[in-house]
Structure formats: structure tokens, C-alpha cells
Amino acid sequence: MMVATDAYPLIDYPDLDRVMLYRPGERITAGRFLAEAQYLADLLVGLQPDRPPTAAPVLNLCQDRYRFMVGLAAAAQSGNVSLLPSNHADDTLRHLLECFPDTVCLHDQVEWTLPAPQLAYPTAVPALSSAEAIPAVAGAQQVAFVFTSGSTGRPVPHAKTWGKLVRNVRGAQTALGLDGAVSIVGTVPPQHMFGLESTVLLCMLGGCPLWSGRPFYPADIVAALAEMPEPRMLVTTPFHLQSLLDSGLAIPPIAHLLLATAPLDRALAERAERQLAAPLREIYGCTETGQIATRRPVESLDWTLFPGVLLEVDPLPDDQAADATESGVFRASGGHIEVPIRLADRLDVLSDGRFRLLGRLADQVNIAGKRSALSALTAQLKEIPGVTDGVFFQPDPLPDQAIPRLCALVVAPERTRAEILSALRLRVDPVFLPRPLILVDALPYNETGKLPRAQLQARLDRYRESLKP
């Protein structure tokens, strides 16, 4: 079909009979996908008959990657925006619905007790005839809002337009050397920026067929790979990769390994390449920018920027200078980035334009690939009724701990530990729940009213000591 210059096709499949999705015992063609997206778009509009379709954002909570993708396409082709929170804590979703009052929730597993109209993904979709044309979406259309937790812990939306997402996928194909289609198995959720870009969008816009499930255990990953045609790409996290390599299972041939969410230990990267005989590449980015750089750790620990992306040093006001480093705070812009974004990591930019990661700025934590600010978690904690004071911090890692966890000191004379944990569970992603949560009489403020990290760690050490028999 003719596509205006400022619009891009919803999917990049010249042959609509090509298989786009694999699920156990089922193959779904591009034409069938488009027909199902149209069917779902009609259902979504039917939920709110009195509203014009553009007035209803879609909160896409689908766990199944195929259903998520149909939901995304259905919303985009009818001019709607999809809301993609990376955590589904009850409190997060409620705040999000306050910000987007006309939202419709699309889900495929459980009824949510949310104050918004809901549509359960139909378990039986009627037989549909394959679509014959690919809809186009305006490049400037906001098709998704992804979310970060702001300094108060409230979700902050970041808009993604279709044109920039198309550019993002083209950049990934170039940067990752994906010159042909690969079939993709992903362990990361589709609502997370990495999962969205490297599974869902690579399928829609990069012609890469996708496994619909989200394999969890090593044996699930092996089974999913076995169902997919070669060449295959596994999109995963360091933690899942480690458990796959340790499983001792026979793994079907993999052509590409793509990892993100936390920098990979070089020894693990070397072991993975040796054991799986595939190049392993990592993605660097954040929710706001999406993927902006890549590296192959066995070749170099330095990161190469995606096409068109720029890094600039951002001067900081003096009162924030303590958080910065000698080299300053960096701002990423250009390429597919929607608006210039200050990065949460300290970088060293090399003369050839590549960069090295030096660590995170103070206050930023990354637990099993999920990022947050300690200040945001602390703000959430202090909002719990009965909590008079409290603080989150990241303790020194324990020697045999695969994933480091956070600790919280809490002053709450009238509440129990279990009560506070239950209240926190509604507010924050489970990976950030404190382990341990220590009830104290007062926090160890110093004379300038600050909470030195060493004092917090000392309090934790005393607590651990007290538990020993």
C-alpha cells in the first residue's frame, strides 16, 4: 500500500503468509496477526462506545508476548497510546490510572481489582480471514508510554513515538549486525524497554519471528529454542543466562545472544560464548532513552553508540556537584532518543567515541535488572501509615549472594515488620523489598542531619550479629 512519508507500516512483512509468531503447536502468520489486531481494536473501542477511540489509552498487562503485541498493534492502529508500566504493583497501577483517567486495561491472566474498565484477552478468537494490507502509523504518533519511578516514587511517563521506535529498530539491526531475520526467544517481559525493543519490535519491524511465551526455568528456555527455526537469538539477562549455563541441559544451537539489564561479568560472557558457540552482545540504555549502545564483552568492555546517538557532558548546579564525578554527568540525545536524557551512570568517553561505564551515580540502584532511586523507595516507605521515619540503602554484598538485595531501617513503633512489608509490597516491585527490614528506635542521623551509609551498614552488621546463635 501507499504510505505517506511521515508514516511507517505497522509491521515489516512483505509476505503476509510468513510466520510471525510461534507458540506450542501453533504458527501465526503476519496476516493472521493483523486480522487479530483489528479484531481486538474493535473490542477495545466497543468497551467505551461513547468515546472517540483516541480518548482511551490501553494499559497493556498481557503476559503472553503474542497477546501483548496484538494489544500494542490494536492500540497503535486506532490512534491510541499503550501504557507499559515495568512493574505491576497495585499502587503503581492506581497512580497510573489517576494520571490517565480514561484508560482501558487489557489483561490475559487475572482480573485486576483496578478502578478502570477491563478487557480480558479473548480465550477464543473467532476464525478471521487473513488481512491483505498493512496499516500505517504516523511517525509522530505516541504509541507508548513507558514509566520510571520519579523521586517521589510516583510513575513518570516517557512517550515513545512510532517514528522513533522504527528508527530504534533500524539502529539495532545495524549495531548488532542482524543482517537477516533471526527467530527470537526472550525471557524478559514485553512491557520492559529491553523486552519491547529486542523481542516485540524486532518481530514487528525487523521481520524476526518470535516465541510467544516467556520461558523462566532453563528447561523452559531449551524447550522454546527447540520449537524455533534456526538461526535463533536468545534475549535474556545475566541471571537467566547463568542458570541456563549451570543447568547442564543440552541447548539447541543459538546464533546470537543478546543481554541487558546489568553489565555482564566478562568471565560469564566468555563461558557463554564458549559453551554456546555464539557471539554475546550486551545492550546499554535506560527506560527513557531505550537502547543506546552495545558491546561484545569478549572483544572489548567499551560500548559503541547506536547510529546517530550523541553523548554530551551536562553541567550540574553546584549543590548537586557532590553526586557528579570529575568527568561530569552525561546527557544522551540524537538518533531515536525522544528528548535529551541525563544518564544515571558515570561514564568515561574515549577519543574514538566509545565509552566505558564507571558505575552508577549515587542513589541509583539496579537489582536484577530493575532500576530505581533509593530516594524514591524511601519516599514510598515513609508514606506507609504508622511509619514515622525510614530509609533504604544498598548494603555491602554478601560473598555468596547471586543478586544483592536492599536493606531498610524503619521507625514504626505501632507496626510490625510483616505489616510494613505487606504495605510495601503494594507500592514497590518485589525485587526492591528490603531483605532485611530492620525496625529501629531512631535512624543514625549525623550532626548535619544526613544518614551516612557507613552508619546504616553498621546497623545492619549489628543486626546480623544479633541473629547468630
Next chain:
Amino acid sequence: MTTGTPNDDLPLMHEVAELIVSALNLEVAAGDIDPDAPLFGEGLGLDSIDILEIAMVISKRYGFPLRSDNEDNVRIFSSLRHLTQHVAANRQQ
């Protein structure tokens, strides 16, 4: 049901509890885990990262892989008792 049943392998249940506590550096004693409390969410408060860590040690110790397309998956991790029963039924070593 909070008491043992004739089918329960109590030494195995204790062994599985010990594996969970040591793999995750939990602050509870193995003997204090309620056999019927949920391992996810409210009870022990574990999340999916923990479940994968437990799955790794279970697979290594008892020689069988866990699968989530198994219809019982939710049930397996619903409590220490169910996890123990699953191990007893599937262990290769």
C-alpha cells in the same frame, strides 16, 4: 491443613527448607517455615528471582529440571509442603 500427613517425607521437607534458607540467605530458621504458608508474596515473601535460585539448587541437588509449562507450577511453589511433594515425586538422586 497445618499438620503432617502420612505421605509427608518430613526429613526431606526439612532438607528442602534448609536449601531454601541457605540459597537465599533468609533470616528464618528452616524449622520455622510454615509448611503450608505460600512461598511467594505474603508468606516467605519470595519473588521470581528467588524462585529461579531455588529451582537451580533443587535441580542440582535432586537431578531433575523444573518446568513452568507444567500445569502444577503455581501449586509447586505454593508452599514448602507442595514443593517437597514435587521433589519426592520427581527426584532422580
